[in-house]
Amino acid sequence: xxxxxxxxxxxxxxxxxxxxxxxxxxxxxxxxxxxxxxxxxxxxxxxxxxxxxxxxxxxxxxxxxxxxxxxxxxxxxxxxxxxxxxxxxxxxxxxxxxxxxxxxxxxxxxxxx
Amino acid sequence: xxxxxxxxxxxxxxxxxxxxxxxxxxxxxxxxxxxxxxxxxxxxxxxxxxxxxxxxxxxxxxxxxxxxxxxxxxxxxxxxxxxxxxxxxxxxxxxxxxxxxxxxxxxxxxxxx
Numbered sequence: 001x002x003x004x005x006x007x008x009x010x011x012x013x014x015x016x017x018x019x020x021x022x023x024x025x026x027x028x029x030x031x032x033x034x035x036x037x038x039x040x041x042x043x044x045x046x047x048x049x050x051x052x053x054x055x056x057x058x059x060x061x062x063x064x065x066x067x068x069x070x071x072x073x074x075x076x077x078x079x080x081x082x083x084x085x086x087x088x089x090x091x092x093x094x095x096x097x098x099x100x101x102x103x104x105x106x107x108x109x110x111x112x113x
Numbered sequence: 114x115x116x117x118x119x120x121x122x123x124x125x126x127x128x129x130x131x132x133x134x135x136x137x138x139x140x141x142x143x144x145x146x147x148x149x150x151x152x153x154x155x156x157x158x159x160x161x162x163x164x165x166x167x168x169x170x171x172x173x174x175x176x177x178x179x180x181x182x183x184x185x186x187x188x189x190x191x192x193x194x195x196x197x198x199x200x201x202x203x204x205x206x207x208x209x210x211x212x213x214x215x216x217x218x219x220x221x222x223x224x225x226x
Contacts, residue, residue, distance in 0.1 A: 033213075040122070042202060042218035043157070058213065059114075090156065100145055100206070102214070104156040 003027050006091050006105035012113050013078065013085060021076045021108045023091030029103070030096035032074035036060060037088040037107075046089075049074055050096075078110060086112050115140040117205050119217035126193050127225050134220050136203035137185040143205040146186045147214070148177060152199045161188070193224045 004025040013019045023032065034046040045058030049068040063082025068074055074093075078085045088109050092102040116139040126132045138146075147162035163170045163177045163186065170177050179186040190197055200221050204214040 035216075040218060043216040045213055048213060100147070100162065100208075101159050102147075102149075102157075104158070106156050 004091060004093055004103050004105040006089075006108050008108060009106070011108055011110045013110060014113050016080045018077055018079050019085075019110065021078070021089055021091075021110070023074045023076065023105055024072055025074075025093045025103075026072065027093055027103060028071075029093035030071065031094045032068070033092045033094075033102065034058075034064075034066065034074070034076045035090045035092065037090055043090065046076065085110055115143060115205055115207070115215040117203060117215050117217040119203055119220050121220060122218070123221045123223070125223040125225060128193060128195060130193055132188075132190045132193050132197070132222055132224075134188045134190075134201055134203070134222070135185060136187070136205075136217050137183075138205040138215075139184065140205065140207060141181075141184065142207045145206040145208055146177070146179060147204050147206075148175075148188050149202045149204070149216075150199045151202065151219075157202060190222075193222075195224050195226050198222060198224045 007022045031050050033048040035043040044060050046064050047066040049055035052071050055068050065077045090107045091105040094102050119136050144165040149157040150160045151157040161177050163179050174191050176189040200219045202216050202219045204216045206214045
């Protein structure tokens with residue numbers, strides 16, 4: 001499991017609550033990404049960051065927020081504005097200059113209580 | 114934006130037979146096409162990729178072909194084994210600043226022993 005680490009593995013959210021998913025990498029990669037995986041929906045991009053202190057919205061950013069204060073870390077906050085947060089969340093990273101090869105974390109399963 | 118579609122959504126083959134998974138893409142500027150394999154409960158991993166300047170690439174039992182005119186690419190697995198059972202995702206990318214992968218919805222391949 002070296003390289004990119006996500007925690008926790010399972011997370012439960014109460015209604016109205018914000019929760020934060022952790023993603024840390026020691027691959028010295030500049031770019032990091034958050035994907036949401038729902039059954040039959042593939043991998044949909046939430047947010048991505050090509051460099052520290054900068055990030056862009058992906059295809060389904062509403063209800064989510066991120067920060068990139070350190071190269072190694074890219075936490076994702078699922079806010080109360082995300083009305084359907086139950087999903088499997090995958091973090092990934094890649095070298096600078098392109099995302100040709102993504103290295104994925106092992107994922108966090110978020111469920112709503 | 115880019116739209117990637119995979120067909121079929123599920124595929125079942127007998128062990129030892131070949132499997133072919135097809136993807137189509139919409140953006141003719143896409144120039145990089147990876148395939149990721151996700152075994153049950155595990156993270157997606159890159160298994161093979163192809164760039165738009167080649168028509169075919171092989172790696173042992175797997176190969177990928179690209180038809181730029183028709184805007185489709187296919188994954189070919191020969192001599193299938195039970196450990197090939199997984200979800201396979203294709204993706205397409207236009208390389209450049211802030212480039213990002215667009216994934217298909219995935220296909221579940223089952224190899225019957």
